[in-house]
Amino acid sequence: MWYVGAQGPRPLGLVGTAASQMRLPAGAAPDGVIAVSVEPPGGSPTGQPTGPVVYTGKLIAD
Incomplete structure (x- = not known):
């Protein structure tokens, strides 16, 4: 999974079968x-x- 912003993609971590x-x-x-x-x-x-x-998705402010 990646965060993509103005500086390009940055890794967030691996998506597995366990909740994280x-x-x-x-x-x-x-x-x-x-x-x-x-x-x-x-x-x-x-x-x-x-x-x-x-998959891509927009961030939503909390």
């Missing part, structure tokens, strides 16, 4: 986007999305 929580990075803008990409086991080897993006 992820926190947005410091300085995350409310106009950013959350994206999910398909990556190899263990996550992206480059720290950037390498596989296809299968």
Whole structure:
């Protein structure tokens, strides 16, 4: 899962079968986007999305 803002994508963590929580990075803008990409086991080897993006969603202020 990725946070995508003005500085580009930043990793948030891996999505698995167990429930988990992820926190947005410091300085995350409310106009950013959350994206999910398909990556190899263990996550992206480059720290950037390498596989296809299968979901995006806008952030909603709480």
